[in-house]
Amino acid sequence: MAKRQRKFSWTNFLQRILFITLGAILMGVALEVFLVPNEVIDGGITGISIVISKVTSLPLGLFIFLLNVPFLFIGYKQIGKTFAFSTLYGIAIMSATTAYLHHVEPFTNEKILAVLFGGLILGLGVGLVLRYGGSLDGSEIVAILLSKKTRLPVGQLILIFNVFIFSIAGFVFGWDSAMYSIFTFYIASKVMDIVVEGLNESKSVTIISSEYEEISETIMKRLGRSTTFLYARGGYSKENTQMIYCVVTRLEVAKLKAIVQEIDATAFIAIEHVSDVMGGNFEKSAIH
Structure with a gap:
């Protein structure tokens, strides 16, 4: 009986690693092949990383990893060991993917197509990681910690956080890019909900x-x-x-x-x- 339970646990572990890896790679592809080359950003820590990468001309993957890791350590007790390690692994894979694809030519230079396909792939990737017990952005951890001190809902704090990021993007990339980024975020969130909750609601x-x-x-x-x-x-x-x-x-x-x-x-x-x-x-x- 104990042996069967152990085998089942290993199956779940390998399944989790497989889908978190796939989800993180998909997000890296969405960022480097569709969104970033067309000056469209995502929300959260990833959005901040894209803005800093643009200003400094340093690799995006470097900032994604460095900016997310501190929040994982800060929120370790609140989010739990399994979630923290799953998130750290997913962020590491995503950072490596963006570094590998940094010099790859974008699939399209049409912003509308980049928003549609980038948002779709981004939502699919994030949804897979969330469904299998991880995350790809530390902004949720920030929101959880701030919620306990400010009494504001987590969802409301994330919304405020993203409005601030998209406003910064407007100054760095131009307001057209900021508006495209908002649509990308919306598309990605809808696809993410479908992946996490399933079509058969x-x-x-x-x-x-x-x-x-x-x-x-x-x-x-x-x-x-x-x-x-x-x-x-x-x-x-x-x-x-x-x-x-x-x-x-x-x-x-x-x-x-x-x-x-x-x-x-x-x-x-x-x-x-x-x-x-x-x-x-x-x-x-x-x-x-």
């Missing part, structure tokens, strides 16, 4: 109805999704009841609503986004 559904047994059975029969009863008590009626909880795909939401309203038109339905689903045999058991 899931939704959690909570249903309150007096016909909970019939609704539950119908969902299982017609959608092939398992359901869970949660005991509840009405705040106004003071009556005991049971809520239905289940997770479905985005494409099944409309069908689930139709099922519930067909049985009880007055049923309460609450639908929330689910970023990830693991375990519990989420695959469909039957469809009728």
